[in-house]
Amino acid sequence: MNISGNILEIRDLDVFFETNEGYVKAVNKVSLNIRRGECIGIIGETGSGKSVIGQSVLRLLANNAHVNGSIYFHGTDLLKMDIKEMKKIRGKEISLIPQNPAKSLNPVLKNGKQVIEVFDNKNITLPEKRKKVISIMSRLFFKDLTKVYNSYPYQLSGGMKQRLLAAIALCSDPELLIADEPTKGLDPDSMDKICELFMHIKADHKRTMLIITHDLDFALRICDRIAVMYSGEIVEVNRVKKIIDSPSHPYTQGLISALPRNGLVPLPGQSPSRIFLPTGCFFSQRCRFNSASCVSEHPLLRKFDGGMVRCHMY
Numbered sequence: 001m002n003i004s005g006n007i008l009e010i011r012d013l014d015v016f017f018e019t020n021e022g023y024v025k026a027v028n029k030v031s032l033n034i035r036r037g038e039c040i041g042i043i044g045e046t047g048s049g050k051s052v053i054g055q056s057v058l059r060l061l062a063n064n065a066h067v068n069g070s071i072y073f074h075g076t077d078l079l080k081m082d083i084k085e086m087k088k089i090r091g092k093e094i095s096l097i098p099q100n101p102a103k104s105l106n107p108v109l110k111n112g113k114q115v116i117e118v119f120d121n122k123n124i125t126l127p128e129k130r131k132k133v134i135s136i137m138s139r140l141f142f143k144d145l146t147k148v149y150n151s152y153p154y155q156l157s158g159g160m161k162q163r164l165l166a167a168i169a170l171c172s173d174p175e176l177l178i179a180d181e182p183t184k185g186l187d188p189d190s191m192d193k194i195c196e197l198f199m200h201i202k203a204d205h206k207r208t209m210l211i212i213t214h215d216l217d218f219a220l221r222i223c224d225r226i227a228v229m230y231s232g233e234i235v236e237v238n239r240v241k242k243i244i245d246s247p248s249h250p251y252t253q254g255l256i257s258a259l260p261r262n263g264l265v266p267l268p269g270q271s272p273s274r275i276f277l278p279t280g281c282f283f284s285q286r287c288r289f290n291s292a293s294c295v296s297e298h299p300l301l302r303k304f305d306g307g308m309v310r311c312h313m314y
Contacts, residue, residue: 007208008034013069022275026052028233039209041219044229050212054178095169099181101161105153112149118171136167159190178210183218198222228252231282238307248309250287
């Protein structure tokens with residue numbers, strides 16, 4: 001039974017992949033809670049483990065993945081749930097807007113057909129299904145609905161495809177919406193429209209959302225709280241305003257400095273190997289505050305300044 005008020009509770013999540021080169025540590029002891037109506041963003045460089053968390057929640061990882069820890073949805077551990085029960089949650093109570101819309105949509109099915117399929121297990125008539133689909137699509141700023149409904153994915157722009165995926169995800173009226181890299185590969189104009197779309201979903205649909213993105217500006221505009229990931233672990237969690245105005249972790253500070261409006265200052269160095277992770281702080285080799293303890297001792301995630309931070313300085 002869930003008495004905490006959180007819709008989702010991720011506790012000590014460990015994910016590693018078995019490969020020919022060794023075990024790749026994708027996620028390392030990640031814990032994160034999401035409250036009802038809250039929008040949380042997970043940000044970090046490519047390969048930091050962001051998408052693996054979203055896939056773990058829905059248990060969509062590859063067969064070579066090994067998962068430990070707990071993921072509680074309304075107090076029930078999804079990782080221990082029977083696969084038949086898990087299928088009842090996917091796409092219904094928890095919906096995913098996957099990255100790369102072009103590969104997520106069926107190129108030989110009309111757009112309307114792909115959305116209407118969500119209602120196939122509902123005991124309603126085809127006209128009722130179509131009415132519901134048109135209603136959802138109209139609320140997501142689709143114009144010329146009849147044309148979009150009767151056309152194919154290749155006839156839509158990248159931003160329109162992303163909206164179509166959002167319509168599919170929202171049709172089931174999910175309690176939790178996971179969006180994986182919703183702005184990836186979009187031009188600036190489409191990115192602005194997708195940002196507008198998610199602000200609308202948040203405000204008017206009042207969705208609990210987990211946004212996985214490398215687009216820091218997008219996360220800062222949409223999310224209530226942000227979790228910053230580096231090399232498979234969370235290094236900082238705090239409210240958006242705190243992340244923008246006074247980031248605590250040196251890595252977060254580097255991400256903020258790398259924004260175009262802040263001078264586009266690049267972070268030096270590269271992330272460590274996920275097969276041979278260092279003993280101390282994973283960020284130590286790139287950190288300007290590097291000390292002896294950073295190299296020898298791995299820092300814990302501690303409460304600081306209204307949030308959490310993983311750094312020996314605190």
